[in-house]
Amino acid sequence: MAVPVWFISSACLGALYVAAVCSRLIAYLALCLRRPKDLCRSYGSWAIITGPTSGLGRSMALELARRGLNLVLVDLNAANLRETSDTIKSLHTVRIKTVVFDLCLVATPQGDEAMRRLREGIEGLDVGLLVNNAAVNTRGALYLHEVEIERLVRMIRVNLWALTEVTAAVLPRMLERGRGAILNVGSGSTVAVPSFPLYTVYSSTKRYVSQFSRSLYVEYKSKGIDVQYQVPFYVDTGMLSSAVKAKLRPWFVATADEYTRTAARWIGNGPLCVPGAAQKLQWCLTGFVPDCVHDWYRIRLHLQHRAILRGGQAIADGNSWDKLTS
Template identity: 35%
Template sequence: MEKFLISAGLVLCLVCLVKCVRFSQYLFLRFCKALPSSFLRSMGQWAVITGAGDGIGKAYSFELARHGLNVVLISRTLEKLQAIAEEIERTTGSRVKVVQADFTREDIYDHIKEQLEGLEIGVLVNNVGMLPSIFPGHFLSTPGESQNLIHCNITSVVKMTQLVLKHMESRRKGLILNISSGAALRPWPLYSLYSASKAFVYTFSKALSVEYRDKGIIIQVLTPYSISTPMTKYLNNRITKTADEFVKESLKYVTIGAETCGCLAHEIIAIILNQIPSRIFYSSTAQRFLLAQYTDYLKRSISN
């Protein structure tokens, strides 16, 4: 028994040490410019961003253009894309290509493939996604068409990765960033469909990362908790990052590993939430809290 306790204690110490080392990496990368400015540009001439018309996708489009990449903007609303493209070209000098596509549909990928033909794509940001409602609710009361969400949150990641990855593999370099959610790190009742769809992105990305890391391709999944975007009704609270803040910080962590929350503040939140036992997290009391007090809190945060 004594040997067992000593061994268990050593294992626990080792786990804590690994977490401390990883957290130290975040601190270093957060406050130091560890990546050379040419790193992203070295992946290839073009970056492809889905859901580029708003929020995180729009922020990635501008930031990657500032790093010297030409960008392909893919989203549903042509007018938004054209306005963003004009501003990116004017402010950064990068070339911009616009592709109109509705990711709730399954028949769009031949058209996207044609539009990407001949481009040396070094970066893919699978960002497009849907959240049925920012407010918690039971599955049967979830608004919208569930198949649309599955196409948008899951099919888009698989299909866009298929289109781009084969060319990255032949060049033996590339970066794929898949935007998941903190809701993917454990099942979230009352956000069941969204949580499950983002869990697919999380698992798919981590598996691909192992498959292709020896071929010079970085595949990373990002699991932020709260970003102020149109999808989240421009939520405003202490833990919420703006899209621009999140994107600029997340690009510092592209070499840190297969997964990251994308910002130091959300890494801390993930550590705290991970300490909550499942029996508490999934208790009836916790679910009632989400439906009542948390809903009221969200309404106040949105109105502010």
Template identity: 35%
Template sequence: MKPVPFTIDSFKFVLDQVVEDLKGVFAGTNDILAILGAYYAARRVYGAVSTVAEAVYVHLLGRATNVDWVKNYGPWAVVTGSSEGIGRAYANELALRGLNIVLISRNERRLARAKSEIEMDCKVNVQYIVADFAAENQGDLYKTIETALADKEVGLLVNNVGVMYDYPDVLLNITQQKLWQLIYVNIGAATMMTHMLLPGMVERGKGGVVVVSSGSSTQMTPQMTVYSATKRYLDYFIHSLAYEYRDSGVTFQCLIPFYTATRMTGYSERLSKGGWIVPDASRYANSAIETFGRSQCTTGYFPHTLQLWIGQAVPNWLWMWGSEKLNNSLRKEALARLAKRATKYGSQEVLSDANKS
């Protein structure tokens, strides 16, 4: 009898066996994918819960503790850009906690008034230094400040001074003079003041450095391009310093407030009115100071933290689209207000000066 040839039935048997083997492979793959999916979901849930828990700890529990600021940090605090706005309010909060204050800003009249008010309310020693951080001779500027601070044990440095555009706008509408101001003030001041005062803190094994950044630095923000970029620098700067000097006993913090009703936002009537989302400087500073030592990087104000979460949740293209729409609206409002003022005073000088700034 002749042998039976390898037929279709034999091929079907082999094919069925291959299919069964593949089913086993895919079943194992499905199990792996299910495990990875569960791990990813667990990580997302854990991250969300941790974020909320941290926000509660930073913004709420801080108020339940008492801190001896003079003992923990030192008798003197230096606050830049402190003649008004957040800097002035933060200086007042430090004075309420018993620290002597050195105010640094360029407007002597406002500095003198701030000194008088803080001394009257808080019964501490307040001094001021008149300094323009946008000065052309940067070397002389910092030598003058260093000489004035030489006899003081500075335990806290609050790098608050900053400048913004006169209103949101695109890069080529910003003058070179304004661009240099942004670099000298927003980047240079924090860098050089920290370099000046950090050695004493490290030597004593205690102290604190705060930089005031901006919510616009959390993502790329059109029509605030250079401003937000300089504020992003502060975020990188303070985080790297915190790592470099992690064993020094010095506390570092980056504050990233969103819109706050100060003179910097005076180009907009909507922003100047303030409110829960846009706090005034006093409300912001009262909240922000309670987060010091609890978070290395925070908005400092819980409603701003909610805004930060939203900003982090949306894709970058959507953030930029929304930022451009908002800043277009704010620029139109600012220009309309300037035109109204120019008409009121019978001159175009106000408007032309704004366009040059």
């Protein structure tokens, strides 16, 4: 009995899909088992990190210092920068420079002055790595018309505009040296779900960073510069609610230190990265859910977030819920 053509075609497509999945799994296991890349030797002895005083940014600064990189720390709060710098120096023998820069002032006279200080601060340094970590998010879910326009402008300036300007400032020196790496910290809302209602502007800015990163990867890969978009899912930072932490920890919620240890190993390995096995599993599982189900679930969940906040004091002072983090 002849085997139907449709069956053979389906079997071939299935085999190709399984082969692709297996090849990615093998590549992931090989990366986990091999010796970590020497970032200093591969890229340069200095790393710039934006938003390094809390959350993932602080953990990444500590991890890179542990790997022997000198650091340029960029943040809006001088006291927090001093505390972070002192903590790192007490643990690791590295050089540290700090630059006070409120990224929401980018494209203003104050922002231009801060950008000038940053350029002067890195002049002559062997900057091999830029970590664009700083981002503004909201603590609460709100419809677009409920958010003050100033808040939206601030978010766009930090998440999108400042990231672009800082990257453009660092690239020329990397091009002269013919090596370097740019790591842009993203969000699971850009790769795992089709929509992120009531957090619309935040997720939209992160989608810009995703496209920005991929295009830069193609532009500069041949010039020795690795550009990567790293996507955290559930990580135990100030951005994650206590309810989610209690419900999912320890299987799906990584600590910031766990995440950054894995994230540092992935630097320079492809344009898109979801560090950690549990994080990758979350990404994989979301792929089996239809878009319409994602949309239905997200709007219901985020409306619950909105109701909780509107019933309390978190937004009683005029939406005073935004913060700098990532």
